[in-house]
Amino acid sequence: MSLGTRPAANAAERADNGAMVLPGRSHLRAQRAVKIGSLAFLILALSAATLLLGRYTVTIPDFFHIVAGADIPGASFIVMENRIPRVLIGILVGGAFGAAGAVFQTMLRNPLASPDIIGISYGASASAVFAIAFLGASGLALSGFAMAGALAVALAIYVISRRGSVAGYRLILVGIGFSAVLQAVVSFLLTRTDINVATDALAWLNGSLNSSNWDRVTVLSMALAVLAPAVVVLSRPLRGLELGDDAAAGLGVNVERSRLALIVTGVLLAAVATAAAGPVAFIAFLSGPIARRLLGGYRPLGTAALVGMVIVLAGDFAGANLIPGVSLPVGVITGVLGAPFLLWLLATANRSGQGG
Amino acid sequence: MAALDAPASPALSAPRAPRRPAARGLKLVLAIAVLALAGVASLAIGARPINPETLVQALTAYNPANGDHAVVVSRIPRTLVGLLAGAALGLAGAAMQGVARNPLADPGILGVNSGAALAVVIGIFVFGVTNFTGYIWFAFLGAGAAAVLVYAVASLGRDGATPIKLALAGAALSAGMVSLLNAVLVSSQQTFDTFRFWQVGSVAGRGWDVIVPVLPFLAFGFALTLLTGKVLNSLSLGDDIARGLGQNVTAARALTALGVVVLCGAATAAAGPIAFIGLVIPHVVRAFTGPDYRWILPFSMVLAPVLLLAADILGRVILPPGEVQVGILTAVIGAPVFIWLVRRRKMAEL
Numbered sequence: 153m154s155l156g157t158r159p160a161a162n163a164a165e166r167a168d169n170g171a172m173v174l175p176g177r178s179h180l181r182a183q184r185a186v187k188i189g190s191l192a193f194l195i196l197a198l199s200a201a202t203l204l205l206g207r208y209t210v211t212i213p214d215f216f217h218i219v220a221g222a223d224i225p226g227a228s229f230i231v232m233e234n235r236i237p238r239v240l241i242g243i244l245v246g247g248a249f250g251a252a253g254a255v256f257q258t259m260l261r262n263p264l265a266s267p268d269i270i271g272i273s274y275g276a277s278a279s280a281v282f283a284i285a286f287l288g289a290s291g292l293a294l295s296g297f298a299m300a301g302a303l304a305v306a307l308a309i310y311v312i313s314r315r316g317s318v319a320g321y322r323l324i325l326v327g328i329g330f331s332a333v334l335q336a337v338v339s340f341l342l343t344r345t346d347i348n349v350a351t352d353a354l355a356w357l358n359g360s361l362n363s364s365n366w367d368r369v370t371v372l373s374m375a376l377a378v379l380a381p382a383v384v385v386l387s388r389p390l391r392g393l394e395l396g397d398d399a400a401a402g403l404g405v406n407v408e409r410s411r412l413a414l415i416v417t418g419v420l421l422a423a424v425a426t427a428a429a430g431p432v433a434f435i436a437f438l439s440g441p442i443a444r445r446l447l448g449g450y451r452p453l454g455t456a457a458l459v460g461m462v463i464v465l466a467g468d469f470a471g472a473n474l475i476p477g478v479s480l481p482v483g484v485i486t487g488v489l490g491a492p493f494l495l496w497l498l499a500t501a502n503r504s505g506q507g508g
Numbered sequence: 509m510a511a512l513d514a515p516a517s518p519a520l521s522a523p524r525a526p527r528r529p530a531a532r533g534l535k536l537v538l539a540i541a542v543l544a545l546a547g548v549a550s551l552a553i554g555a556r557p558i559n560p561e562t563l564v565q566a567l568t569a570y571n572p573a574n575g576d577h578a579v580v581v582s583r584i585p586r587t588l589v590g591l592l593a594g595a596a597l598g599l600a601g602a603a604m605q606g607v608a609r610n611p612l613a614d615p616g617i618l619g620v621n622s623g624a625a626l627a628v629v630i631g632i633f634v635f636g637v638t639n640f641t642g643y644i645w646f647a648f649l650g651a652g653a654a655a656v657l658v659y660a661v662a663s664l665g666r667d668g669a670t671p672i673k674l675a676l677a678g679a680a681l682s683a684g685m686v687s688l689l690n691a692v693l694v695s696s697q698q699t700f701d702t703f704r705f706w707q708v709g710s711v712a713g714r715g716w717d718v719i720v721p722v723l724p725f726l727a728f729g730f731a732l733t734l735l736t737g738k739v740l741n742s743l744s745l746g747d748d749i750a751r752g753l754g755q756n757v758t759a760a761r762a763l764t765a766l767g768v769v770v771l772c773g774a775a776t777a778a779a780g781p782i783a784f785i786g787l788v789i790p791h792v793v794r795a796f797t798g799p800d801y802r803w804i805l806p807f808s809m810v811l812a813p814v815l816l817l818a819a820d821i822l823g824r825v826i827l828p829p830g831e832v833q834v835g836i837l838t839a840v841i842g843a844p845v846f847i848w849l850v851r852r853r854k855m856a857e858l
Contacts, residue, residue: 264679264680268683269680269683312851313850313851325612325846326847326850330847332616332783332839332843332846333840333843336783336835336836336839336840337836339708340708340833343704343705343708343833347697347700350704351697351700354690354693355694357690358694433687437683480694480695483690484687484690484691484694484695487687487688487690488687488688488691491684491687491688492684494684495661495680495681495684499661
């Protein structure tokens, strides 16, 4: 199907896609629709699996009865107070981490520049471990500490790496410096407490959906209700920044201001997600590159959010059901599966000459 | 990013008047004197301070019944571990920066430390190892495997292992290994309880049983790496020029890398993961040796243990009655230097 058979009809989309003139565009669009559709289907299927299966299996009719208000002893509590909040938190956290990672990776033009590598997650970790170990914090107070830590570290990194203007590379390297110190602080705090408290802290450090409840769903969804529109608005200047600062300025993007807005939004996304579920390994890091591979950079933020949701839900389901009798937190699964994927990603990026 | 590929060659820095070797030799003697002073301080200062006369007595006329003498003697292996680990890390850091042509290279940043950590955890969890002597071999294996893996991944592609690819591969591999490590720790509280004290990096509680097995490796690593000064000098001009000078670049890299891995592995085996010493010291050293690796290497080797011992001494007195492990303090001291480096240099130089 050549472009000639579809004159002018694609003008709007052509502008949208940065005027990539390719034969077979509608074929490409159909492919994209199928891929996005499959991601959405995967999210639905994994949600259903988490809601219905597990140590206590709920039938589909029972599930709808319970949601409609019927009281089935045992099952009602498990579904309403445990599984529904768990799935919702999984979806929200996955989406937030995915989008946050993609914001940083796209803006800084570097697949390694996700919040978990450049120190923001470590800020949350150090602050949360401190709160667990010395203040006995839990629940929302703990989330507050995690969030404050992430924001404080992000602010420090931003201020320090700012010299005239924020160069992407300096931001990443300063972030790596911060993560090294904060990791040392976390290790130190872990040696200063009772082993049981340290184990609690370790569980939090791995990231898990175990402490999901409706309170957290409410807080997280309110936060994301504000952040999601911001992401949508900022995705336009982000596309400009992806081409480089000079090109972006040439396209009429206010580089400094857009970058600041993107950093604030990305940090807040990562911070609220970390506050709700802990620093789940690799979600922010992997979602962007996977989305890019699937959809070739089409709407990087939205697709990364979808991929993030799939990863969190799949990791959580696998962690809960993979080994009978053992419930692993989602962060362990994503970490173990993420590491080899990461290596493969690096290897292929290097082979094609894009690894730096 | 392309700008980053430019070699951060020390040879490209502002031309200076050539220094007389005699002056530098004198400085090296001075540095060794400072190191000796740090060693003495490490024997004397701590929860129970020892005055100089008692210290001399303890070393010359040891009396087992005297409590102060016992304290001094108990501090000897600790000081020795600090000395050896510091020297190894400093030398390895300098050589690593030369071979990777990356001023930010450090065993911590290139993933060697986390490789060792992962291997130690596997040793504790799978093989039930619980003492420092047992950790040595695992740390060695892990450090070596991580270095080989990072180098292999980074050297894929047409242009080989560029500095930036090495750093990226190291950082990424580190992140991966830390989460594998967490997977083990979260499923075994006992492993975690043992590991959390190894993980911070410390020279406390190490005895002769830790020092003796690593000595041959350290000796080999010191000898091999100290000899690479000339090779690193030509590598610092860039691969093409080095090749033009008749250097076998691949062999030179591999040989230096072998020395670096042996040194890092041995240091990590003896003292646990200690970051930033290998990063900071070579930069300090360059300030008074200039860009010549034949001098940077020995100076780094002598001055790095000074920093490590100073951090250890500080850790003993900073938070009484407990101690702050040396790995924590080197991170706290080293990270600002790292950040300062990142800020100071123009990106093209990195």
